[in-house]
Amino acid sequence: MTRIRIEGLLAAFPKLVGTGKQHTYVETENVRYVYQPIEALYLLLVTNKQSNILEDLETLRLLSKLVPEYCYTLDEEGICKTAFELIFAFDEVVCLGHKENVTVAQVKQYCEMESHEEKLHKLVLQSKINETKDIMKRKASEIDKSKIDKNRGLGMQLGKSQKTNQFLESLKAEGELIVEDVQPRAGQSRVVAPAPTDPITLTAEEKLNVTLKRDGGINAHIQVQVETGGNPGILFKTHPNMNKELFANENILGLKDPNRPFPTGSAGDAAGVGLLKWRMQSADESMVPLTINCWPSVSANETYVSIEYEASAMFDLRNVVISVPLPALREAPNVNQIDGEWRYDSRNSVLEWSIVLIDNSNRSGSMEFVVLPADSSVFFPISVRFSATSLYSDLKVANIIPLKGGGAPPSSPRERI
Incomplete structure (x- = not known):
């Protein structure tokens, strides 16, 4: 069949x-x-x-x-x-x-009933397992022996500390940042940042991901009233456990199940719990907080690179670092003029331009440096990082609404970007 x-x-x-x-x-x-x-x-x-x-x-x-x-x-x-x-x-x-x-x-x-072939197969398999175990034991003994030999040679390596210090000093001279491991002395105590004392800590945090073309926490039953700033180009999205209709109609962050406590993060968790996110896609260059213009030009045996930044008046920018890739150089570039500070990272061949604060007094600035002849594409892409105390979306925590009676607990809203 x-x-x-x-x-x-x-x-x-x-x-x-x-x-x-x-x-x-x-x-x-x-x-x-x-x-x-x-x-x-x-x-x-x-x-x-x-x-x-x-x-x-x-x-x-x-x-x-x-x-x-x-x-x-x-x-x-x-x-x-x-x-x-x-x-x-x-x-x-x-x-x-x-x-x-x-x-x-x-x-x-x-x-x-057992067969002779099955018994023979099991014996061969067990012999292979035993052989593998013997090899593992020999390898383990060899590793232990090598550790003992390394410990014996540690006294011989102590004499190399002076050469190591000279090497670190040479790296510092090249502009490298050397972080030394300093052990606390006897009697000294470490300073630990105090944990938040307020029952509720609300954190509003933004991360801006901008690409420009080369040419151009407590166990409380509460709700949170917010103000979104009214920008129609910014689309807000709540956590799946939040009441979407309540936020869309009244700008209130509340859980779908009002009997559950408001989600919180641990006291030491700086990120907390993400309840509301927003996104915006735009080709309008005026919406970018900071724009960079770079003009490389080759003259004789040198390349002159002029860079300028222009910041919008949205908010002040802090700890701005503009990183410009460079061709492989034996020495640091020659910086002729700069508004701020600069540092040459020889290991990654990057020139870092630092501005501590950009406010109404310095919304624009420039820098010029000279390197050996190089193709203009080498100096791209340029990356920028900064922080700010104001939010791009202008999101604000307006009020905390208790759901089970009593006054609103104290809170300490924090904003950063």
Whole structure:
């Protein structure tokens, strides 16, 4: 019998079994289905119509006794886990289409008999495992021995400290920032920043990701009233657990389930819990807080690079660092003029232009430096990082609304960008 024929007979069986019938078999034109329910499944035996129905029922009864002997659970998952064991057991009962004169105990005994080939395979596998363990032990002893040798050679390395200090001094001369590991002396205590004392600390934080072309926390049941600034280009999105309709209609941050406490972060977690995010996509260059213009020009055997920044009046910028990539240089570039401070990172070949504060007194500034002849594309892309105490979106926490009576707990809103 072909596989397609067997699959067709099995596919037709569910359509032939009717609900509420007490029969244990059903016949078609060519075959007889002898079946027995086992919880939510059926144990099915397919025979021809000329077979003895009494012998078929006896075979089915024996097979039904074998199923719980090998399956821990009588469901689809349990049957699948022990499918091969069931096949081997059924093969001892039915051989070439005929029932064997065996019992359940004999079937279990036959299936548990070991073969010489299986024993040999297990012995070879165990010998490989033992050999691998011996190799691991030898490697571990070699590692321990190398650690002992390194500890012995540590006294010889102490004499190299003077050379190490000279190397660090040379790095400092090249403009590298060297952070020394200073251990606290006896009697000194570390200064630890005090944890927030207010019951509620609200943090409004923004990260601006701008790409310009070269040419151009307490367990409280509360709600938070905010002001979004009214910029139609900024799209706000709340946390999935927040009530979106409440925020869209009344600018109130509140949970969908008012019986749950307002989400908070740990006292030492500076990031806190993100409740509201916003995004804005725009090609308008005037919306950028800080723009950079760079003009490299080659003259004779030198390249003059003029850079200027222009900051908008949105808010003041602090700790501004403008990083300009440079070609590989043996010496620092020659800076002719600069509004601020500069540092040459020789390891990464980057010139960092630093401005502590940009406010109404210095909304624009410039710098000029000279390097060896280089292609203009070397000086791009230019990256900028800064911080600010005001928010780009002009988001403000207007009020904290208690949900279960009592006055609003004290809070300390923080804003940064």
